[in-house]
Amino acid sequence: MPTASENTLFGMGNPLLDISAVVDKDFLDKFGLKPNDQILAEDKHKALFEEIVKRNKVEYHAGGSTQNSVKIAQDEPDERERVETGVTAKQLLPSDVQKAPTLLSSRGITHSVIYQLPTKAHCAVSSWMIQEPHKVATFFGCIGNDHFGEILKKKAEEAHVDAHYYEQNEEPTGTCAACITGDNRSLVANLAAANCYKKEKHLDLDSNWELVKKAKVYYIAGFFLTVSPESILKVAKHASDNNKIFCMNLSAPFISQFFKEPLMKVMPYVDILFGNETTDDIAEIAKKTQNLPKDNTKRQRVVVFTQGKDDTVATVGETVTMFPVVDIDQNAIVDTNGAGDAFVGGFLSALVQENKLEECIRAGHYAANVIIKRVGCTFPEKPDYQ
Secondary structure, three states: OOOOOOOOEEEEOOOEEEEEEEOOHHHHHHOOOOOOEEEEOOHHHOOHHHHHHHHOOEEEEEEOHHHHHHHHHHOOOOHHHOOOOOOOHHHOOHHHHHHOHHHHOOOOOOOOOOOOOOOOOOOOOHHHHHOOOOOOEEEEEEEEOOHHHHHHHHHHHHOOOEEEEEEEOOOOOOEEEEEEEOOEEEEEEEOHHHHOOOHHHHHOOHHHHHHHHHOOEEEEEHHHHHOOHHHHHHHHHHHHHOOOEEEEEOOOHHHHHHOHHHHHHHHHHOOEEEEOOOOOOHHHHHHHHHOOOOOOOOOOOEEEEEEOOEEEEEEEOOEEEEEOOOOOOHHHOOOOOOHHHHHHHHHHHHHOOOOOHHHHHHHHHHHHHHHOOOOOOOOOOOOOOO
């Protein structure tokens, strides 16, 4: 089996620094938080992120849907150094998605509907699956020129991801605080700088574009369509023109509902499209999506839709194949946060090593199965995947 080399996998998306800490009821009351909830930060929450660090022992983790998936494809630090959370604003309820598409527009995190085994938050599976060599995965995204940004850079480095962030001073680094009380977690996400990526100030730079050109596989979550669709289009066209593999994730229902125009502009360049369980007729939807116009006719489009505990649906051409997920005792499920991004990360780890579709899906199922039996988006130091 071919081995991946440095910068083989390229990801671009919305980076967040996940901050996890055990807090008391007074802390929740001060910021008007419920013990078990998921919200986007309002003005009254802006001081929360600094205060949780000052008042509590915290753990940090590099988060964000795309960044987490490419991390799982690469290599993770020792479990003792990991944050016991990977969840962010992606856990907002479906009703929130329907009511506030603008509010959610660039979370950079996976919604609970996506890749449900069931699934919600982001997690880092690509790096963990491949282990070595390091820096197989490259990641682009926007952060603030601040203390949290420095921590995020350190955490990405510990995960052996070759992160090249666009740093700016207008907005602080995006953060997600997981306020833990007993078995409950109250999640507060401040997207901030994650929304501020600029193609002309980062992607277009010669040194950065050289990293894009080195990659053979590209992955971008649909959330990034709300931030920099022009950046996605440039990367997608490069992949298509050079017969490389461009992967995209529909991410959440509001993407196709409210950002259909930029999505349709990218679709001709998509080789592998990930989707979720949003309809009873998922096989037919996957098949129709697979048959949308395609620029690079050398590669047939592959559409992969997950359905929670039900079979994963994959279409290639006119062929529809169902792949059973890994059996699991329901009592063994601890936390479904991160399962979706874990599936993508596992899939990508096999893809960059030129495995067939069946093996890529098997790797995705394995990664998601590991994640849902642990707290937060965490996993053992090394996979036992065979």
